[in-house]
Amino acid sequence: MNSKRAMAQLLKHLTGLGVTHLPKVEVQVRRVAAEAARAAAPAEVPAAAGARRAVKPSAGTGGAAVVQPLRRIPGLEGVDGAGGVRRPGALPEIERVLSGPLETAGQRQDAACAVAQLVAGCRRCSELADRRTQTVFGAGSLTAEIMFIGEAPGQDEDEQGVPFVGAAGQLLAKIIGACRLRREDLYICNVLRCRPPGNRTPTPQEAANCREFLDAQIQIVRPKYIVCWGAVAAQNLLGVTTPISKLRGRLFEYQGAVVLATYHPSYLLRTPAAKKDVWEDMKLLMRQRGVELV
Template sequence: MPQENQNLEGPDPAVTLAQAAGLAEHLQRVGVQWLPAADPDSVTALAEQLRFAADGSPGEGSEQVAERTPEGTSEQVSAPPAVSPPTVPPAAAPPTVAAGSAQPSTAGPTTGFSLQSDSADPAEPYPGPSLVPEMRAAELAKFSEQVAACTRCEILSQCRTKTVFGEGNVAPRVAFFGEGPGREEDLSGRPFVGKAGQLLTKMIQACKFAREDVYIMNTVKCRPPNNRNPEPTEIENCREFFQAQFEILRPEYIVCLGLVSAQALLSTKLSVGRLRGKFHQYFDSKVLVTYHPSYLLRNPAAKKAAWDDLQLMLRDAGLM
């Protein structure tokens, strides 16, 4: 039996194209990051078929919905303005996760530091009150005594000659943060006094500072055997001490010298090359990453890049 009120007219091609464009825009708004690019010839052929199905003749004002760029990506082209896009139902709510099951973390970096160098958010202040210089010196001396008696790292505590806590201005604008003591530092108990330390002194002087104007310290306070890199457990054993130093010192700028100190402070796996040339954040301090002086001694060509990094800090501090 024939159906009554059957619609014998074909779809309006302009409406069909507008609906497709509207749906594509909606999918991008709700998080769909990729849509397949349409083949231009196929789109044209389909549009002509729709027009012939509707009225038997080609329509006017036809526009291609999507075109392929030379790089192979898809660009959306807006539909004719005279046709309103259709209303699309809102995206479904995310599924509920059962109690006790693991959920992916969406939180930012650990409290206190950030790799977002262009973030507009204000820096998180250091915890606790800022101490006057006399109290800062007393607190640093207390932690220095704890470091001298520390035996958390069995290997380092047995092979060290002296622990190397740090030295310098207790209210510095700049703190230089290195990796660990070398042979000369292990013998003297002072940071950066060997050949790398002599180069660091020249870098500090090039910034129009004296060593006494800045604070110099390392990630680990004992010399690793044969100057090897500190083990992750050794860094974690010393974390309490270098974090306490920064909390007491509260420098305006922290210059991380090399990979070990940068990764330890910022809790990242990025390379020096990826981290340098911009500011990062550690509480109130702006963090600059550059090459370690020992690396510069082995690779003199990198000295220019290191100087560029220091100039970035000087310009930001209003010293250039």
């Protein structure tokens, strides 16, 4: 897809979200020096004691939260010898965006628009870039307390440019309502911003290529809570290979946010019996916010 068509689709999507202007951003993709990359590399998650201080149980929860301190995904800091995954050089344009003020809703909107422009022109994954209709950046409130992270856009998302709008998105909407939340009060994005062919699972390299954009969204929104929907989201965010069945039902800490991992809505469509597990997970998350669900 040529750059003019990509920009036209991006502008149409942003207009639909109520964006009225875009900041001027010089888009120039290049690698930065190794020293700069190391300086920007994420730090290790705090030790166990610090992590537990970051998550305080709400009144009446009956005990302290279970929080497991974890490291970031190894492949993002260089070459993963086991899988050969390499993180692309950081984009200085994103570093400049994130170095500016991000306190007000307007400042965060400007920052998100700038990053979205960079995403729209991204070709790090040539197979995905050649096949996509458009990139799917994210949707929702940039001051949200809760961020949802999914796997990758599907066909409906690729066509509409909005995450979670297909059958899985309809089920997610019911879960959101049952939790006494509204979609517009959340921020929703994916590990990938392009649809993989045939909705296949993203490769580790594709996830590494897109990780800079996910990190930028997290820094812009600054959520207090993150819900990872499915193994791809949880394993990539937390940097583990643990099955989702063993990650769910527990709380983790990531950059000051409480992280909950649970089954993806598409899995629930295939395995309805797992809905009860997701409901228990969401009750655990909401309990941390002082909301009791029955």
